[in-house]
Amino acid sequence: MDKLLALRMFVATVDAKGFSAAARRLEVATSTVTRMVDALEQELGSVLLNRSTRQVTVSEAGAAYYLSARRILEELEEADASIRDRGDEPAxxxxxxxxxxxxxxxxxxxxxxxxxxxxxxxxxxxxxxxxxxxxxxxxxxxxxxxxxxxxxxxxxxxxxRFRRRVVASPDYLRERGVPEQPMDLLAHDCLRFNYGSARQVWTFQAQDEVIRVPVHGRFRSDNVEALHAVARAGLGVALLPDWIVDQDLTGGRLTSLFDTFSVDPDNTRPxxxxxxxxxxxxxxxxxxxxxxxxxxx
Structure with missing residues (x-):
C-alpha cells in the first residue's frame, strides 16, 4: 500500500463527505478510493469511517487520525513549496x-x-x-x-493607505439638506460600521483642527458593502473607503462631503x-x- 496516497484519499473522503465526491476531486475511480481507505483501516486495525447506504461519517478514531494526517500532508506540501521557492521564479x-x-x-x-x-x-x-x-x-x-x-x-x-470619504446620495441631500459643518451631522441619519459598540465618533482633521462628532442613525453593519448599498439608496450619510465609492462619485450616484478634512471612525487608521x-x-x-x-x- 502506498501510505502517502492512502492518507491523501482518506483526507479527501472526509473533506468531501463521501467516497464518490472524493473520487471526483481526485479524478480517480470511486473503487480506488474505497480500496485505499479499506487498506489503511486494515493496517491500523481500526475503523476510521462509518459507512451506511446513505452517508459516510468519521469515527472517533478517524477524527483524531484525520487531523494528524491533514497536518502531515500540509507540512509535506509546504516543505515541497519551500524548495521550489528557491528557484528562478515563484512556484x-x-x-x-x-x-x-x-x-x-x-x-x-x-x-x-x-x-x-x-x-x-x-x-x-x-x-x-x-x-x-x-x-x-x-x-x-x-x-x-x-x-x-x-x-x-x-x-x-x-x-x-486609503482614504475614507463622507458621502451621501443626491436624493438624500435634496431631502435633508447639505451639512455645511461636521457638527451638522448630529441632525442627520449616519450609516455606521459596526465595530462592536453602539456609540461611534467620526473624527475630522484638517491641519491643526480636530472635530469629533458622535454620530447616530437607524442603520449599522459590519459589512462595508451593506453600508454602501444603503447610502446609494438615499437613506443616510456614510463614511466609506475611497476604493468602494470612487466610481459612484465620478458617476454622480454619491456626493462627497467635507473634502478638506481627513475623517476616520473612532480610533481607526486608514x-x-x-x-x-x-x-x-x-x-x-x-x-x-x-x-x-x-x-x-
Missing part, C-alpha cells in the same frame, strides 16, 4: 487571506495578471473579515485594513498592511504577491 502554493469587500473590489480583478506572470504559482485566496490565525489556519499571507495590532511571532509590513510568519521571510511567493500589491494599490 508552489500560496495561501492568502484578504478582507472581503476590499479583496473583491481592489485585488481579485487583477489576480489573472499575477497568475499569467507566474505560471508556476498556485494561489489559494480566502475572503474574510476575520482576524486569521496564520499558523493554525495554514495561511501564508494575510492582507489587513487598519492599524495592525502587534502580534507575537508575526511580521507586519505596511503596504499603503492603513493597508501585510502579515506573515517569520519562517516565510524571504519567500519568493510572498515577495511576488507584495510586489503585485504595490503595483495595484
Amino acid at each position: 508552489g502554493p500560496l495561501r492568502v487571506s484578504l478582507p472581503m469587500a476590499f479583496g473583491r473590489a481592489r485585488i481579485c480583478p487583477h489576480l489573472g495578471d499575477l497568475l499569467r506572470q507566474y505560471p508556476r504559482l498556485e494561489l489559494d485566496i480566502s475572503l474574510t473579515d476575520d482576524i486569521v490565525d496564520l499558523l493554525a489556519e495554514r495561511v501564508d499571507l494575510s492582507i489587513r485594513l487598519g492599524a495592525a495590532a502587534p502580534m507575537d511571532g508575526v511580521i507586519s509590513r505596511p503596504l499603503g 492603513l493597508i498592511s501585510a502579515r506573515y510568519l517569520p519562517n516565510h521571510r524571504g519567500s519568493m511567493r510572498i515577495e511576488a504577491f507584495l510586489a503585485f500589491m504595490a503595483r495595484i494599490l
Whole structure:
C-alpha cells in the first residue's frame, strides 16, 4: 500500500463527505478510493469511517487520525513549496487571506495578471473579515485594513493607505439638506460600521483642527458593502473607503462631503498592511504577491 496516497484519499473522503465526491476531486475511480481507505483501516486495525447506504461519517478514531494526517500532508506540501521557492521564479502554493469587500473590489480583478506572470504559482485566496490565525489556519499571507495590532511571532509590513470619504446620495441631500459643518451631522441619519459598540465618533482633521462628532442613525453593519448599498439608496450619510465609492462619485450616484478634512471612525487608521510568519521571510511567493500589491494599490 502506498501510505502517502492512502492518507491523501482518506483526507479527501472526509473533506468531501463521501467516497464518490472524493473520487471526483481526485479524478480517480470511486473503487480506488474505497480500496485505499479499506487498506489503511486494515493496517491500523481500526475503523476510521462509518459507512451506511446513505452517508459516510468519521469515527472517533478517524477524527483524531484525520487531523494528524491533514497536518502531515500540509507540512509535506509546504516543505515541497519551500524548495521550489528557491528557484528562478515563484512556484508552489500560496495561501492568502484578504478582507472581503476590499479583496473583491481592489485585488481579485487583477489576480489573472499575477497568475499569467507566474505560471508556476498556485494561489489559494480566502475572503474574510476575520482576524486569521496564520499558523493554525495554514495561511501564508494575510492582507489587513487598519492599524495592525502587534502580534507575537508575526511580521507586519505596511503596504499603503486609503482614504475614507463622507458621502451621501443626491436624493438624500435634496431631502435633508447639505451639512455645511461636521457638527451638522448630529441632525442627520449616519450609516455606521459596526465595530462592536453602539456609540461611534467620526473624527475630522484638517491641519491643526480636530472635530469629533458622535454620530447616530437607524442603520449599522459590519459589512462595508451593506453600508454602501444603503447610502446609494438615499437613506443616510456614510463614511466609506475611497476604493468602494470612487466610481459612484465620478458617476454622480454619491456626493462627497467635507473634502478638506481627513475623517476616520473612532480610533481607526486608514492603513493597508501585510502579515506573515517569520519562517516565510524571504519567500519568493510572498515577495511576488507584495510586489503585485504595490503595483495595484
